[in-house]
Each structure stands twice: as C-alpha cells, then as structure tokens.
Amino acid sequence: MSDTPTTQYDAIVIGAGFGGLYALLRLRDELGLSVRGFDGAGGVGGTWWHNRYPGARVDAPSAPFYAYTFSKELVDEWTWTETQSTSADVLRYLDHVADRFDLRKDIEFNTRVTDARWDDDTQRWTVETSRGDQASARFLICATGALFVANKPDYPGIDDFAGPMYHTGRWPHEPVSFEGKRVAVIGTGSSGVQAIPEIAKTAAHVTVFQRTAQYSLPARNRPLGAEELQGYRDDWENLRRSMYHRGGWPFATTRLKASDHTPEQRHARYEELWEQGGIQLSINSYVGVLVDEELNREVGDFVKGKIRQIVKDPETARKLTPDYLFGTKRLILDNGYFETYNRDNVTLVDLREDPIKSFTATSVLTEHGEHPIDLLVLATGFDAVSGSMLQIDPQGRNGVRLSDKWNERFDTYLGMVVSGFPNLFMIHGPQSPGVLYTMPLGGERHTAWIEACIRHLDEHGLGTIDTTEDAEAAWDDEVNSLANRTLYPRTKSWYTGANIPGKPRQFLAHAMGSRYFDRIDAIAADGFPGFVFEPRRTADRPAPATV
Numbered sequence: 144m145s146d147t148p149t150t151q152y153d154a155i156v157i158g159a160g161f162g163g164l165y166a167l168l169r170l171r172d173e174l175g176l177s178v179r180g181f182d183g184a185g186g187v188g189g190t191w192w193h194n195r196y197p198g199a200r201v202d203a204p205s206a207p208f209y210a211y212t213f214s215k216e217l218v219d220e221w222t223w224t225e226t227q228s229t230s231a232d233v234l235r236y237l238d239h240v241a242d243r244f245d246l247r248k249d250i251e252f253n254t255r256v257t258d259a260r261w262d263d264d265t266q267r268w269t270v271e272t273s274r275g276d277q278a279s280a281r282f283l284i285c286a287t288g289a290l291f292v293a294n295k296p297d298y299p300g301i302d303d304f305a306g307p308m309y310h311t312g313r314w315p316h317e318p319v320s321f322e323g324k325r326v327a328v329i330g331t332g333s334s335g336v337q338a339i340p341e342i343a344k345t346a347a348h349v350t351v352f353q354r355t356a357q358y359s360l361p362a363r364n365r366p367l368g369a370e371e372l373q374g375y376r377d378d379w380e381n382l383r384r385s386m387y388h389r390g391g392w393p394f395a396t397t398r399l400k401a402s403d404h405t406p407e408q409r410h411a412r413y414e415e416l417w418e419q420g421g422i423q424l425s426i427n428s429y430v431g432v433l434v435d436e437e438l439n440r441e442v443g444d445f446v447k448g449k450i451r452q453i454v455k456d457p458e459t460a461r462k463l464t465p466d467y468l469f470g471t472k473r474l475i476l477d478n479g480y481f482e483t484y485n486r487d488n489v490t491l492v493d494l495r496e497d498p499i500k501s502f503t504a505t506s507v508l509t510e511h512g513e514h515p516i517d518l519l520v521l522a523t524g525f526d527a528v529s530g531s532m533l534q535i536d537p538q539g540r541n542g543v544r545l546s547d548k549w550n551e552r553f554d555t556y557l558g559m560v561v562s563g564f565p566n567l568f569m570i571h572g573p574q575s576p577g578v579l580y581t582m583p584l585g586g587e588r589h590t591a592w593i594e595a596c597i598r599h600l601d602e603h604g605l606g607t608i609d610t611t612e613d614a615e616a617a618w619d620d621e622v623n624s625l626a627n628r629t630l631y632p633r634t635k636s637w638y639t640g641a642n643i644p645g646k647p648r649q650f651l652a653h654a655m656g657s658r659y660f661d662r663i664d665a666i667a668a669d670g671f672p673g674f675v676f677e678p679r680r681t682a683d684r685p686a687p688a689t690v
C-alpha cells in the first residue's frame with residue numbers, strides 16, 4: 144500500500160449496483176455512519192452499467208418486481224412500461240433512486256478498489272483505489288456483483304481479429320451498428336439469446352457459434368398498462384410479503400403434483416404455460432421440476448418439441464436441441480430466439496461438431512471451414528459469483544489473501560462472511576441464494592442483516608465480528624446437501640463454476656432462497672451463533688470523514 148494519507152470512514156461499500164446503493168443508503172441514513180462508495184463505472188447501475196448489449200433485459204417477468212421493495216413511495220412514483228424491463232429502463236430507475244435518496248455525493252465513480260487490507264490493531268480495513276488513494280473503515284461491504292468479471296475465451300489468435308470485438312458484459316456506451324456487417328456471436332446463454340435476434344434485424348449476416356444448445360422459454364414481453372401497474376401498487380404490501388416467501392417473486396408456485404394429472408392433461412398444462420410465457424412452465428407446472436428427473440425430462444421434452452416446431456430447418460433444429468436436464472443451467476427467456484434461425488441471414492455452427500480452431504484478422508476458422516466476419520460479439524459469460532471478490536483479493540488476518548483461502552473451495556458462512564476476514568460482508572456472496580433469488584430483494588435482505596449485525600456490535604461494545612472454519616464447514620454441508628437434493632449439480636454450468644477452466648467445482652448458491660433469508664434473520668435474532676466477536680479497542684467512532 145502507498146503512503147498516501149488515508150481518509151477515514153465508518154464503512155466502505157464497493158459497488159454501486161442494486162446491492163451497493165441500498166447498503167450505502169441504510170448504513171448512512173439508518174445507522175448514521177459515514178460511508179464511502181466506490182465503483183469503477185462512470186455511474187450507478189453495477190451489472191446494468193456494463194450489460195447494455197442489444198436486447199438486454201432482465202431475465203424474468205420483472206416489472207415491477209425486479210426493483211427495490213423497501214419504499215412504497217418509490218413503488219408509487221416509478222412507472223415501468225414493459226413486463227420485462229430493458230437494461231436501459233433499469234438504469235433509468237437506478238439513476239432516479241440515486242438522485243431521490245441523494246446517494247451520488249457519497250460515491251466515487253470511475254474508481255476501482257484495487258486492494259483491501261485488514262489491520263488487527265486498529266480493527267479497520269484500508270482500501271487502495273485505482274486513483275492511488277487510500278481510505279479506511281471499520282466495515283467493508285462488498286457489493287461487487289455476481290456477474291461482473293467477463294469471461295473471454297482464449298482461442299488461439301482471437302486477438303489477431305482486426306475488426307471490433309465486444310463482450311456482452313462490457314458493452315460500450317456508444318451505439319454499435321451492425322448494419323451491413325457480417326457478425327459472429329460466440330455463446331448462447333441469456334446474453335447471446337437476447338442479443339442474437341436484435342443483431343440479426345440489421346446485420347448482413349449473423350453466424351452463431353454454439354457450444355451448448357439451451358432451453359429458452361418465450362418471455363411474452365408486453366406493455367405494462369397503467370391500470371395493471373396501479374393494481375400492483377394498490378396490493379403492494381401483499382405482493383411484497385409473497386415475494387419474501389416465494390423465492391423472491393410473487394407469482395404463485397403450484398402445489399400440483401405430476402401424479403395429479405394424466406400425461407394428456409400434463410401436456411395441455413405445459414401448452415397453456417408455454418403460451419403464458421415467462422418462467423411459468425418451470426415454476427407453475429408441477430412441484431419438483433428441478434428435483435424429479437422423470438418430470439424434468441417430460442418438461443424438457445415438451446420444450447424440445449417446441450424447438451422442432453418453431454425452427455423450420457430440421458438440421459438446425461437438431462443442433463438447437465438441448466441435451467441436459469431442463470432448467471439446470473440458468474433458464475433463459477427470449478423474444479423470438481428460435482424463430483431467428485428461420486431468417487436467411489442467420490447460420491448456426493455447432494462447436495461440438497465443428498470446433499473453433501483459431502482466428503485470422505478477418506475470420507473465424509473452425510475444423511470444417513472459414514467464416515469471414517466484420518465484427519465479433521463474445522457472449523461468453525462471467526467468472527460468476529466468486530470472480531468479483533477475487534479480483535479485489537482482500538488480505539485478511541495474518542496476511543492471508545482471499546485467493547489463498549479460496550484456492551480449492553469458496554468457503555463462507557451464510558454466504559456473507561469468510562473466516563479470517565473480520566468486518567467484511569458480502570452481498571450475494573458464494574453460498575448465498577444470489578442469482579437464485581430476486582437480486583434487488585436479496586440485496587435488501589442481506590443489507591438488513593448487516594445493519595442488524597453492526598447494531599449488535601455497537602450495542603455490545605464489540606469491535607470485530609468473524610466466523611470460524613467449523614461454521615464454514617457446517618454451512619458448506621448445508622449448501623451442498625440442499626443442492627444435491629436438486630438436479631442442478633448434474634449439469635456443467637456457471638452455477639457450479641464449470642464454465643471457467645481451472646475454477647473449483649462447487650455449487651455456488653444456496654438453493655432455498657426465502658428460507659435462507661428467514662434462517663439468517665433467525666441467526667441475527669438469536670445473537671449470531673457461529674460468529675466470534677472481539678471487544679472494541681478504540682472507544683470512539685472516527686470523526687466523520689471530510690472529503
């Protein structure tokens with residue numbers, strides 16, 4: 144660390160997305176702490192600041208639920224216009240939130256936290272930033288994003304390609320024109336599936352390079368009428384309550400069992416839910432789609448049948464047919480993805496049959512051919528969940544780095560704290576529900592827990608909170624045993640770290656969203672079992688920072 148003078152705060156919040164903005168607000172306005180936020184981006188938005196690729200939308204029927212729930216006034220004053228919000232809409236909303244709650248003045252934008260180090264003597268974290276400044280605080284809140292560190296494939300010669308190359312997760316803010324261009328898209332996860340139909344509308348040609356065929360359901364996005372939105376506002380308390388208890392969404396989850404219906408009745412139900420679109424087929428068909436393999440295969444076969452119906456060329460339809468268990472990779476919602484393959488200007492290359500060998504300045508070379516291109520889009524995903532924390536790689540007690548601690552497993556307690564890293568809290572960390580829950584609401588609930596924890600420390604004259612390896616081992620058992628009751632671990636996905644070469648394989652999320660949050664609330668109410676505390680060594684809070 145440099146010798147630059149260090150500015151003192153009570154808390155530092157890394158990240159100005161949904162999670163970080165709310166943590167800043169609560170810690171500042173409810174606890175009265177001096178708080179400094181940092182974000183490498185030029186404005187608020189977190190993941191949304193960077194994911195502005197064509198077609199980028201929330202991958203759920205989002206409005207008005209993919210938003211903050213804490214303020215009824217905010218719900219009343221914000222008008223969502225479509226059922227599946229665009230990236231631009233979400234950014235506008237977060238800009239509004241930042242202004243409404245006067246958050247910007249406490250955030251340094253265009254400023255990455257490049258290092259963080261714990262000092263046991265002062266019981267404080269010191270961070271260093273990309274501007275070469277230092278700041279120190281009792282608490283380090285890491286709202287660094289589950290889908291932040293872009294994964295760039297290391298194909299031979301990829302950097303020899305002379306045309307523009309864009310990663311969907313790092314999309315430029317200037318408009319990108321595809322007009323008249325031959326475009327290659329590598330990757331068919333949510334980002335690729337959202338982007339491909341939009342790009343195909345204006346490009347001369349789109350060649351899609353697919354490694355794994357995906358399940359995707361029709362989003363059935365539509366305008367959200369004023370009356371419908373008002374209905375949600377009027378019923379907000381009920382909706383919010385059901386979001387708390389239904390995996391983060393208020394939509395009814397079915398109690399029907401597959402055995403309640405005949406195969407014909409089940410098929411009719413799948414048809415109906417397919418027509419309704421969104422995540423209905425997965426959450427509202429029958430209990431246990433992600434647990435019961437036979438049921439899962441039946442639902443998966445139904446979707447495969449739909450792909451065959453939509454895609455006119457049987458060979459393309461065959462290549463687009465997934466061969467893994469339904470929903471065990473992140474389920475995708477699309478607006479005309481499979482239909483796009485009926486266009487004359489779209490070609491699919493199945494990388495399992497025709498792998499990429501290398502790139503030239505003007506083309507992609509595969510085993511069986513050359514594909515001349517003008518523009519390359521990498522929709523190749525993220526070093527998910529753990530990647531953004533490891534990019535900072537904080538140094539905890541005894542000089543141990545997080546990368547030392549996490550070299551074989553991403554151990555945490557409650558998905559929020561790591562032993563040896565006192566007073567560091569992760570929002571949406573590994574082994575918390577994160578991406579399996581509605582993230583804005585999950586961030587609110589994590590923040591409420593952190594707030595309760597800081598109150599507990601202050602009320603009891605405590606300086607540090609840490610956990611133990613025993614608590615982490617027990618948590619690891621719990622997370623694994625829950626995951627192993629589902630079909631998720633059976634598939635290679637970013638949920639299990641399998642998308643990144645060399646990354647430890649581990650199911651990265653706690654699979655019981657709402658019950659997880661009830662559980663951590665109970666732990667807080669119970670006096671924080673599984674944690675260890677030390678008395679505060681400095682009597683006074685540092686004076687509020689002057690900057």
Ligand code: N01
Nearest residue numbers: 200201202296330331332333334335354355473522523524
């Ligand atoms: O990333 P992905 P994404 N060569 O990892 C392929 C969220 N999201 O950016 O399946 C060739 O899902 C890879 O192939 P495979 C959402 O939660 C949210 O699309 O690993 N291909 C896959 O097809 C989503 O799940 C919103 O075999 C390579 C694709 O690239 C998550 O972000 C909107 C490759 C990557 O798919 C990630 O989605 C959009 C290689 N070397 C997305 N490496 C919101 O609502 C990877 N692939 C916030």
